[in-house]
Amino acid sequence: MIPSSFNRVHIDYDALRHNYVLLRKNAKESSFLAMVKADAYGHGMVECSRVLEANGCRIFGVAELREAVLLRQSGITSAIYSMIGFDHKDAGCFCEFDITPLAYDVPSLEALSRAAVKSGKNLSVHLKVDTGMNRLGVYLEGLQDLLDNVKRLPGLQLGGLASHFSCADDRESSSTSESLARFAEFQDIGSGESSLMYHIANSGGTLYFPESRCDMVRCGISLYGYYPEGRKNVEKEGLQPVMSFTTRVLQVKTVPAGSGVSYGHTYITERPTVLAVLPVGYEDGFSRRLSNCGEVLIRGKRAKIRGRVCMNLCMADVTDIDGVAAGDEVVVLGSMGKERITADEIAARIDTISYEVLCMIGNNNER
Known part of the structure; x- marks a missing residue:
């Protein structure tokens, strides 16, 4: 197996x-x-x-x-x-x-x-x-x-x-x-x-x-499920996104203020920070260009990516999200609670289009 x-x-x-x-x-x-x-x-x-x-x-x-x-x-x-x-x-x-x-x-x-x-x-x-x-x-x-x-x-x-x-x-x-x-x-x-x-x-x-x-x-x-011009909002009676992408929290750790995160320490914490380590990276179609600008959904709330996205891992800031634990589901693309992350949103963050985002994610992961 x-x-x-x-x-x-x-x-x-x-x-x-x-x-x-x-x-x-x-x-x-x-x-x-x-x-x-x-x-x-x-x-x-x-x-x-x-x-x-x-x-x-x-x-x-x-x-x-x-x-x-x-x-x-x-x-x-x-x-x-x-x-x-x-x-x-x-x-x-x-x-x-x-x-x-x-x-x-x-x-x-x-x-x-x-x-x-x-x-x-x-x-x-x-x-x-x-x-x-x-x-x-x-x-x-x-x-x-x-x-x-x-x-x-x-x-x-x-x-x-x-x-x-x-x-x-x-x-x-x-x-x-x-x-x-x-x-x-x-x-x-x-x-x-x-x-x-x-x-x-x-x-x-x-x-x-x-x-x-x-x-x-x-x-x-x-x-x-996407409009060619890249709409930010999904219409209730319109097209419906067909793909969603989830992962899980691997580890939760607290680091002190002034700590560098990930390769090159491109992010330095400004306060004691709780990080959720996620098993998703650019190998999985989660672009390295999402370093320090991407977001994911954990427990129905948005969590910002901190530091560089690695080949297989990245870190999300869950300091303001109560109770995050290893094993929690994480939505990279899709909906959780009242929040939704679309391929258009991801595309806007990395200066591309939904087409590329969907191909990158969908062709690099188990469906």
């Missing part, structure tokens, strides 16, 4: 279902793709996909082909889109495992064609176009060449055009409307093709720009 960790990541499938239903309703008549890349943003790709598929989700999106194959091998029967390209030697996996590729250059199309011919299958391909993100995708002047090559190459069928917003988390930015206008130009070029699926809306587009929903929306962070 393998002993369990002090640290536990809890995944609330009821919250995941709630978010899916809410977002699916928001998408109106558009098809709905659930982004489960990056191990479902740290929530568990296979487990979350099974829950979503059981509740009606019929399209999933991942980043890499490897993720798509793992998802198919886990028993997911719905459509799976692989979004960021592939090693050409692995092109046969798209046919073998019935996965939809997004392509953005001719060599990729040629590799897919060879694989389709070899397998005797007709492979549906979506083309990735760039509407201002300046990341993956072909610009407007290069689209016709890709369309011509899809027609030229045997075994390929054009399934759709896809792009991605760069600023849909900012409702005031003009970038989203500009990107959508560019996407319309791509659609004009592709309008001669029959039955194409057009999709560009991420979570921000789905929630804030209804005109961007097109034929399909692709929701990621919102499925897991």
Whole structure:
């Protein structure tokens, strides 16, 4: 038997279902793709996909082909889109495992064609176009060449055009409307093709720009309970965070005023201080940048992190919290009593976004 960790990541499938239903309703008549890349943003790709598929989700999106194959091998029967390209030697996996590729250059199309011919299958391909993100995708002047090559190459069928917003988390930015206008130009070029699926809306587009929903929306962070712009407060009837993270107090000790705490003594106590030693550190996704600024919940109250966060340990100041003892539960992410710590709050403290916080915690701990 393998002993369990002090640290536990809890995944609330009821919250995941709630978010899916809410977002699916928001998408109106558009098809709905659930982004489960990056191990479902740290929530568990296979487990979350099974829950979503059981509740009606019929399209999933991942980043890499490897993720798509793992998802198919886990028993997911719905459509799976692989979004960021592939090693050409692995092109046969798209046919073998019935996965939809997004392509953005001719060599990729040629590799897919060879694989389709070899397998005797007709492979549906979506083309990735760039509407201002300046990341993956072909610009407007290069689209016709890709369309011509899809027609030229045997075994390929054009399934759709896809792009991605760069600023849909900012409702005031003009970038989203500009990107959508560019996407319309791509659609004009592709309008001669029959039955194409057009999709560009991420979570921000789905929630804030209804005109961007097109034929399909692709929701990621919102499925897991967070708004793309990083809201400080969770709305009662809105999205519900799916992940929480708990640990336990290992030891409680009292140190005198003037004592240095942790590596480098970056914190010096100003009074006799009661410290709770916690078995969580940057190995567990609790960022070292939370040194001297992070907080956790103990006995329903906030406790500040004192000193540097270590690889496996950190110290919380519980001087003003009565009765803290070894074994007490500690909430690193989530709710205790009337208090709540969200991934948005943690992200604000370390100058990042909820996406990174969730991935760091969820991929480094027992779920």
